Amino acid sequence: MKKLYSNKLVILSLVLPGVLLFVFAILAPICLSVYYGFTDYSGMGSYQMIGFENYRNLFTDKTFGIALRNSLLLAVGFICIQHPLALITAAVLDKLGGRGENFFRCVYFIPNVISVAVIAYLWKFIYNPDFGLLNNILKAFGGRGDTNWFDSKTAIWAVLIVLIWHGFGWGMLIYYTGIKNIDPVLYEAATIDGANQITTFLKITLPLMKPVIQVNVTMAVISALKQMETVYLLTNGGPGNSTQFTANYLYQQAFKAFRYGYGNAIGVVFIIICLAVTVGLNKVFEEPEERKLKKRKRIRAKAKGVS
Amino acid sequence: MEQAEKKKSGMTKGILWIVLLMVAVIQIFPLVWLVDFSLASSNELFTSGLLIIPKTIQWGNYVKAFVDGHFLLYLKNSILINGLAVILVVIISIMAAFACYRMRWKLSGFVKMLLLMGLMIPIHATLLPNYKIYSMLGLTDTIWALLLPYVAFSLPQALFLMTSFMESIPVELEEAAVMDGCGIYRIIFQIITPMLKSSIATVAIMTFLNNWNEFMMASTYLNSPKWKTLPFSVLEFTGQYSSNYAVQFAVMALTAAPAVLVYILLNKHITKGVAMGAVKG
Numbered sequence: 001m002k003k004l005y006s007n008k009l010v011i012l013s014l015v016l017p018g019v020l021l022f023v024f025a026i027l028a029p030i031c032l033s034v035y036y037g038f039t040d041y042s043g044m045g046s047y048q049m050i051g052f053e054n055y056r057n058l059f060t061d062k063t064f065g066i067a068l069r070n071s072l073l074l075a076v077g078f079i080c081i082q083h084p085l086a087l088i089t090a091a092v093l094d095k096l097g098g099r100g101e102n103f104f105r106c107v108y109f110i111p112n113v114i115s116v117a118v119i120a121y122l123w124k125f126i127y128n129p130d131f132g133l134l135n136n137i138l139k140a141f142g143g144r145g146d147t148n149w150f151d152s153k154t155a156i157w158a159v160l161i162v163l164i165w166h167g168f169g170w171g172m173l174i175y176y177t178g179i180k181n182i183d184p185v186l187y188e189a190a191t192i193d194g195a196n197q198i199t200t201f202l203k204i205t206l207p208l209m210k211p212v213i214q215v216n217v218t219m220a221v222i223s224a225l226k227q228m229e230t231v232y233l234l235t236n237g238g239p240g241n242s243t244q245f246t247a248n249y250l251y252q253q254a255f256k257a258f259r260y261g262y263g264n265a266i267g268v269v270f271i272i273i274c275l276a277v278t279v280g281l282n283k284v285f286e287e288p289e290e291r292k293l294k295k296r297k298r299i300r301a302k303a304k305g306v307s
Numbered sequence: 308m309e310q311a312e313k314k315k316s317g318m319t320k321g322i323l324w325i326v327l328l329m330v331a332v333i334q335i336f337p338l339v340w341l342v343d344f345s346l347a348s349s350n351e352l353f354t355s356g357l358l359i360i361p362k363t364i365q366w367g368n369y370v371k372a373f374v375d376g377h378f379l380l381y382l383k384n385s386i387l388i389n390g391l392a393v394i395l396v397v398i399i400s401i402m403a404a405f406a407c408y409r410m411r412w413k414l415s416g417f418v419k420m421l422l423l424m425g426l427m428i429p430i431h432a433t434l435l436p437n438y439k440i441y442s443m444l445g446l447t448d449t450i451w452a453l454l455l456p457y458v459a460f461s462l463p464q465a466l467f468l469m470t471s472f473m474e475s476i477p478v479e480l481e482e483a484a485v486m487d488g489c490g491i492y493r494i495i496f497q498i499i500t501p502m503l504k505s506s507i508a509t510v511a512i513m514t515f516l517n518n519w520n521e522f523m524m525a526s527t528y529l530n531s532p533k534w535k536t537l538p539f540s541v542l543e544f545t546g547q548y549s550s551n552y553a554v555q556f557a558v559m560a561l562t563a564a565p566a567v568l569v570y571i572l573l574n575k576h577i578t579k580g581v582a583m584g585a586v587k588g
Contacts, residue, residue, distance in 0.1 A: 096327065278427045
C-alpha cells in the first residue's frame with residue numbers, strides 16, 4: 001500500500017493539471033504584471049524600463065486613494081448594514097418556521113442568481129431621473145422626485161445601496177444555515193428559564209454564531225476590495241472619480257488611458273493588499289480560538305501523562 | 308392567562324411576518340418592476356405610478372430581445388462553457404485533493420497551499436496580463452480564453468471543499484481496495500468519487516454560480532460574438548436600442564430568466580450547496 005501511495009509518477013499525473021492551470025492562469029500573469037509594472041508600456045509600440053517610477057506615482061495618486069477609501073466604505077456598509085440586517089432576518093426566519101420559511105429563503109436569494117449585468121442596468125433604470133422607480137416612490141410620498149442619484153456627492157451611496165442589496169441574500173443564507181446548526185435544546189432551556197426572544201438572541205444566538213460571523217466579515221471585506229463588475233457598469237467610476245474602485249481603476253488606466261504599465265503596477269499593489277488583508281484578518285480572528293485549542297491539547301496531554 | 312399569552316405570541320408572529328414580507332418586497336420588487344415595464348410600450352414608461360398596466364401587452368419587446376440579443380447563441384455558449392468548466396473543475400479538484408491529502412510525498416503540503424493561494428488573488432488583477440498572454444498565444448476569441456481562467460479560479464475553492472469532505476471517508480475502504488489489487492486511478496474514480504456525491508454537487512453549484520454571470524473576462528478576451536455568453540445580450544443591447552427602453556427591460560428580464568427558473572426548480576439543492584460551500588469555505 002505504501003509503495004502504491006507514494007508512486008511519484010502517479011502523483012505527478014494527478015496534480016499536474018491543477019498546477020499547470022495555476023501556473024498558466026494565475027502565476028504567469030502575476031509575474032508578467034510585475035514585469036510590466038516596471039515599464040512605461042502604453043499597450044502598443046515600444047517601451048522602456050523605468051524602475052519604480054510607476055509605484056512612486058501610485059503613492060501620490062489621489063484616485064487610487066479614493067478607490068481604497070471606497071472599498072473601505074463598502075466594507076463598512078457590508079459589516080454595519082448588510083450583515084446585521086441579514087443576521088436578524090435569518091434569526092426571525094428561523095423563529096417563523098413552517099411553510100413561510102422556504103418561500104422567504106428562496107425569494108431573498110433570487111437577486112444573487114441574476115447576472116451582475118442585469119442587476120447593474122436594472123438599477124441604472126431604478127435611479128433614472130425620468131422614469132426611475134426610486135423617484136416615482138418619492139413622488140408617491142409627496143416628494144419632488146427629480147433627484148439625480150448619480151450626482152458626484154451621492155453617486156457612491158447609490159452604488160453602495162446596489163451592492164448591499166445584491167449581496168443580502170447570500171449573507172442571509174449563510175447566517176441562516178449557521179443558526180439552523182445551533183442545538184435547539186439550548187433554546188428550550190432558555191425558554192424554561194424565562195428568557196424572552198431578544199435575550200435569547202443576544203445571549204445564545206449571537207455568541208454561538210461568532211465563527212460564522214467572522215468568516216462572513218472576512219469575506220465581506222475581501223469582496224469589498226475586489227469589487228469591480230457592478231461599478232464598471234453602473235458608473236464606471238464616475239462622475240469624476242468619485243465611485244472609483246481599484247480593479248476598475250487599473251482596467252481604465254490600461255485600456256482607456258493607455259497606461260498599461262501603470263495599470264499593471266496598480267495590479268501588483270492590489271494583489272499585495274488583498275493578500276495582506278486576507279492573512280491579517282485570519283490572524284486577528286483565528287488566534288484566540290486556536291490558542292484555546294492548543295491549550296486544551298496541552299492540558300489533555302498532561303492529563304494523559306498523569307494517568 | 309393562557310389566552311393572553313396565545314394572543315401575544317400570535318401578535319409577535321404577525322410582526323415577524325410583516326418584517327419578513329417587507330424585506331421580501333425590497334428584494335423582489337425591483338424584479339417585478341422590471342418584468343412589468345418590459346411588457347409596456349416605451350411611451351408608457353414615463354408615468355409617475357410605480358407599476359404600469361400596459362394597454363396591450365407588448366410581447367414584441369421579447370421577440371426583439373430574443374432575436375437581436377442573440378439570445379439562443381449566447382445561451383448555448385453559456386451552457387457549453389459553464390458545463391465544461393464544471394466537469395473540469397470537479398475532475399481536476401478530486402485528483403489534486405486525493406494526491407495532496409491521501410498520498411505520501413514531500414511537497415504535498417506546499418502544492419496544496421500553492422493551489423489554495425488562488426483564493427486570495429483578485430481575479431481582476433490578472434485581466435491585463437492575461438489579455439497580453441492570450442493575444443500572444445492567439446487564444447483570444449477562442450473558447451480557451453474563458454475556459455482556462457474560469458477553471459483556474461474555481462479550482463482553489465473546489466480543492467478546499469473536496470479535501471474537507473475527503474477527510475470523512477475512512478481509509479480502510481481504500482486499504483481493502485488495494486488488497487484486491489486496485490490501482491490508484493480506479494480507487495479515485497470508482498471508490499472515492501461516488502462517495503463524494505454531495506460535495507461534487509456543492510462544487511458544481513458554486514462553480515456554475517460564479518461563472519454563469521461572469522462578463523469582465525469575457526468582454527476583455529473576446530471580440531467576436533462566436534463564444535460570447537449570456538450577459539452580452541444585455542451589454543450589447545444598451546448601445547443598439549439606447550432609446551427604446553422597453554425593449555431593454557425585456558432583454559434584461561429574458562437573460563435573467565434561465566438562472567432564476569433553474570434556481571426555483573432546484574432551490575433546495577442550490578441552497579444546500581451554497582450553504583455547505585460557504586460554511587466550509
